[in-house]
Amino acid sequence: xxxxxxxxxxxxxxxxxxxxLLRTVRDVSFTVRRGETLCLVGESGxxxxxxxxxxxxxxxxxxxxxxxxxRFAGRDLDRLGxxxxxxxxxxxxxxxxxxxxxxxxxxxxxxxxxxEVHRRHRKSAASAARERAVHLLEKVGIAGAARRLGQYPHQxxxxxxxxxxxxxxxxxxxxxxxxxxxxxxLDVTIQAQILRLLAGLQRELDMAMILIxxxxxxxxxxxDRVAVMYAGQIVETGTAAELFAAPAHPYTRxxxxxxxxxxxxxxxxxxxxxxxxxxxxxxDLVGCSFRxxxxxxxxxxxxxxxxxxxxxxxxxxxxxxx
Amino acid sequence: MxxxxxxxxxxxxxxxxxxxxxxxxxxxxxxxxxxxLHVRRGEVLGLVGESGxxxxxxxxxxxxxxxxxxxSITFDGVDIRTLDRKALARRxxxxxxxxxxxxxxxxxxxxxxxxxxxxxRVGAPATWRAKVREMMALVSLPxxxxxxxxxxxxxxxxxxxxxxxxxxxxxxxxxxxxxxxxLDVSVQSQILNLLQRLRRELGLTYVFISHNLAVxxxxxTRVAVMYLGRIVExxxxxxxxxxxxxxxxxxxLASVLTPxxxxxxxxxxxxxxxxxxxxxxxxxxxxxxxxxxxxxxSTQSPRSLELGGARxxxxxxxxxxxx
Numbered sequence: 001x002x003x004x005x006x007x008x009x010x011x012x013x014x015x016x017x018x019x020x021l022l023r024t025v026r027d028v029s030f031t032v033r034r035g036e037t038l039c040l041v042g043e044s045g046x047x048x049x050x051x052x053x054x055x056x057x058x059x060x061x062x063x064x065x066x067x068x069x070x071r072f073a074g075r076d077l078d079r080l081g082x083x084x085x086x087x088x089x090x091x092x093x094x095x096x097x098x099x100x101x102x103x104x105x106x107x108x109x110x111x112x113x114x115x116e117v118h119r120r121h122r123k124s125a126a127s128a129a130r131e132r133a134v135h136l137l138e139k140v141g142i143a144g145a146a147r148r149l150g151q152y153p154h155q156x157x158x159x160x161x162x163x164x165x166x167x168x169x170x171x172x173x174x175x176x177x178x179x180x181x182x183x184x185x186l187d188v189t190i191q192a193q194i195l196r197l198l199a200g201l202q203r204e205l206d207m208a209m210i211l212i213x214x215x216x217x218x219x220x221x222x223x224d225r226v227a228v229m230y231a232g233q234i235v236e237t238g239t240a241a242e243l244f245a246a247p248a249h250p251y252t253r254x255x256x257x258x259x260x261x262x263x264x265x266x267x268x269x270x271x272x273x274x275x276x277x278x279x280x281x282x283x284d285l286v287g288c289s290f291r292x293x294x295x296x297x298x299x300x301x302x303x304x305x306x307x308x309x310x311x312x313x314x315x316x317x318x319x320x321x322x
Numbered sequence: 323m324x325x326x327x328x329x330x331x332x333x334x335x336x337x338x339x340x341x342x343x344x345x346x347x348x349x350x351x352x353x354x355x356x357x358x359l360h361v362r363r364g365e366v367l368g369l370v371g372e373s374g375x376x377x378x379x380x381x382x383x384x385x386x387x388x389x390x391x392x393x394s395i396t397f398d399g400v401d402i403r404t405l406d407r408k409a410l411a412r413r414x415x416x417x418x419x420x421x422x423x424x425x426x427x428x429x430x431x432x433x434x435x436x437x438x439x440x441x442x443r444v445g446a447p448a449t450w451r452a453k454v455r456e457m458m459a460l461v462s463l464p465x466x467x468x469x470x471x472x473x474x475x476x477x478x479x480x481x482x483x484x485x486x487x488x489x490x491x492x493x494x495x496x497x498x499x500x501x502x503x504x505l506d507v508s509v510q511s512q513i514l515n516l517l518q519r520l521r522r523e524l525g526l527t528y529v530f531i532s533h534n535l536a537v538x539x540x541x542x543t544r545v546a547v548m549y550l551g552r553i554v555e556x557x558x559x560x561x562x563x564x565x566x567x568x569x570x571x572x573x574x575l576a577s578v579l580t581p582x583x584x585x586x587x588x589x590x591x592x593x594x595x596x597x598x599x600x601x602x603x604x605x606x607x608x609x610x611x612x613x614x615x616x617x618x619x620s621t622q623s624p625r626s627l628e629l630g631g632a633r634x635x636x637x638x639x640x641x642x643x644x645x
Contacts, residue, residue: 043506158373187372188533189590192577196587214507217536217579221587240583258511260540261580262563267540268518271511277476 003074004031005208006055006176010068013050013059020282024050024063026232032176037202037209039219039240042229043255045278048212051229052178055210056095057085073175091121094169098181100161104153110164111149117171129171136167140197159190166198173205180212195222216259220244225313228252231278231289236316248308248316250294288318296320327360328398328527329384329414329495334358335392335551336379340600349600353379355551356393358626361495366521366528368542368559370535370574374599376551377531381499384529386410408442415488419500421480425472431458432468435486442491457486460523461516478509482516489520495527502537514541535578539563547571550599550607557632567634569612606637614638 013025025047032038040048053059055070057077070077072093080088089095097103105113114133118124124132130149137145140163153161162182169177179198183191199222202209213219219226223240228249236249247253257272265271276293279285288294291301300319309315336354341347353376361367371377382388383395386402395402402410418424425434436454439445445453458465461482472480481501488496498517502510514537520526532538538545539559546556547568555568566572573590591613597603603610609619616637624635624643637643 043508188535188577189372189573189592192579192587192590193592195579196589199587215579216507216581220581220583221579221585223583244581244583255507256581258507259581260514260536262536262539262578263580265540267559270515270518271540273512273515274508 002034005034005073006032006210007069007071008055008067009070010066011051011054011070012066013047013054014064014066015060016062016064017282023281023283023285024232025054026281026285028229028232028234030227030234030237032208032210034175034208035203035206037199037211037222037224039223039226040210040212040229041214041216041219041226043214043278045281046229047232048229049180052095052180052210052212055178056089056093058089058095087121090117090169090174091172092174093176093178094172094174096162096165096169096177096179096182098184100158100165101153103165104161106153109150109152110156111151114149114164114168114171117168121172132171133167136170137164139170139201140164140167141193142167158186159194162186162190162194163197166194166201170201170205174207176208176210177202178210178212181214182211183218184213184215191218198222216255228255231285232281233289233317235290235318238310238314242311242314248310248320249290249318250296250320251290252316254293326362326399328363329361329529330396331357331359331380331384331393332396333393334380334383334390334395336376336383336388337391351600352551352602353599354383354390357551357553359546359553359556361527361529363494363527364525365543366530366541368538368545369529369531369548370533370538370545371548372533374550375548377548378499380548381416381497381529381531385414385416385497411438412442412491413493414495414497415491415493417481417484417488417496417498417501420504421472421477421484422504424484425480427472430469430471431463431475431483434472434483435490438487438491444491453490454486457490460489460520461486476509477505478512481505481509481513485513485516485520489524489526492524493526495529497529497531499531500533501530503532503534510537517541535574536580547574550597550602552607552635553633554608554636555632555634557634561632567629567632567639568608568636569614569638570608573611573613606635616643618643 009029011025011028015022015024028051040051042048054065059065067078111133115129118129118132133149134145137148142148142163183194211222220240226240226243227234228236230251236252247256254272254274260271274293279289279292287302288305291297305317305319307315307317333356334354335356338351338353339348340351341349369377383390432454435457436450439450439453455465463482502513530542542559545559545562546553549570555571566575573592576588577590592611605621606619606624609615619637624637625640626633626635627639
């Protein structure tokens with residue numbers, strides 16, 4: 001097997017807040033291979049978006065990133081200067097955000113914005129960049145693409161704007177696409193269309209993708225591999241098939257029990273619940289961060305839990321064997 | 323379950339005028355179009371549809387917060403326009419989507435929950451505190467939070483406050499407009515469990531508006547599907563999810579992503595173009611996206627058809643259309 005496209009080892013993100021140091025991402029490690037989709041799943045505040053922003057060096061100014069190793073296609077991203085990172089971002093690594101209205105510039109036509117990406121990274125002629133923009137808009141299913149180039153973001157619907165964002169991310173044919181909740185703001189029918197489109201393009205272009213979502217339905221359908229995050233840590237990883245068939249960590253099990261599944265959950269029956277709230281991430285956390293809410297908690301959970309490994313790429317952070 | 327309807331909408335319509343700046347033309351937006359619907363005592367009516375279909379406009383009209391521009395709404399057989407605003411508010415209450423914006427940040431939890439008692443002057447002020455405490459216990463809010471402000475609460479706790487405020491006057495109907503959409507998965511299940519328990523304990527009737535079909539299937543006893551201001555299909559929950567008739571309902575159900583890793587993201591078969599509500603399509607409003615459209619669908623509006631206790635608006639099921 002060849003080396004993974006992206007290797008992240010020991011990533012942490014700290015934010016200074018009045019109460020102390022908010023440790024939003026704590027010792028996160030994962031790899032992504034070419035052509036593979038990794039889903040980061042978890043609830044608000046678990047650190048999944050911060051992880052994505054940290055990879056692209058797009059963290060808020062006050063945030064401090066620490067990492068033992070961060071390699072992308074053989075390059076050490078941690079040692080890369082700002083201009084080299086700028087050259088990489090939008091070219092080899094692209095990102096799609098949740099809210100396309102805030103990610104697109106309202107003062108420029110979508111044509112301007114699409115063309116700029118290509119011209120900047122590829123030093124291409126305007127006509128070539130324009131041709132590529134039309135080609136990609138058609139590819140993401142926008143009818144009358146050439147005419148759309150002259151439109152401003154506010155003239156498009158939410159679903160169309162998200163398609164434009166996808167087209168923009170693909171302008172330079174990136175090796176890695178990071179998508180942060182790309183369909184959360186959209187209607188269910190549009191969500192299905194956009195996800196189907198992303199999955200198809202990813203396969204066709206052999207891109208690697210990191211998809212961030214809180215929606216277990218989305219994750220199950222799109223992911224090759226899944227990393228479940230809780231309180232800034234990855235608490236469980238595995239292939240989508242392994243993780244949904246036999247979740248090992250009590251948090252993953254709890255999450256899956258919370259959602260009604262048509263055909264499996266009896267209508268009107270009591271749904272599973274996870275009592276309590278996420279612990280404060282200010283300062284150091286010792287022991288299992290889930291123990292206060294866990295039905296299986298024991299006294300040893302007050303110490304840092306072991307990382308159990310069942311197979312290559314299948315592990316969880318818990319004293320329970322499975 | 324076959325009691326007389328408690329809340330009924332008779333051919334209700336609502337038109338908004340949008341635009342109309344100095345140089346801009348005014349546009350007429352028909353958010354809800356001659357819609358007929360009833361809610362029976364004790365049931366949970368799920369109302370599903372995509373953004374802009376008019377479900378929140380309908381909710382506001384059912385609550386008496388917005389006047390219909392056509393048709394009428396009756397509560398227990400009485401036109402709500404003839405009812406006093408306060409009298410109606412005692413019997414029908416809302417729970418909104420965002421517990422961050424629907425609670426006054428400068429009032430304490432106890433003051434927010436007790437406000438309806440003050441407005442309606444229920445009993446002596448000395449008894450209010452006890453009533454609020456009782457209500458907090460009912461929605462499982464710890465008593466120590468009584469003097470906290472909404473900003474100090476989690477999303478789930480805020481939604482419990484909103485539910486307690488809605489229930490303190492012991493209404494008969496609660497209109498829940500996307501009550502769990504802003505919440506995390508683990509909190510969503512707690513709120514759904516709470517709503518189910520309250521319904522059993524207090525004999526409540528819900529109108530449950532949501533775009534999450536798995537949640538609607540779980541909680542509703544009957545479902546109405548809205549598309550561009552019309553109810554295109556209505557049936558008992560089990561029947562609607564097992565045998566969806568309208569092509570739009572079929573597409574909606576197909577786009578539900580169950581957590582099943584052996585399946586891919588489904589193809590809904592819908593074109594991408596969601597119609598502009600300012601310029602709705604002729605004939606059946608769904609025809610430009612409909613994979614099963616007939617030539618007549620673009621010219622003639624479908625009738626509302628009664629089919630064994632269910633209702634559907636589609637030419638495919640109209641024997642007079644399909645011959």
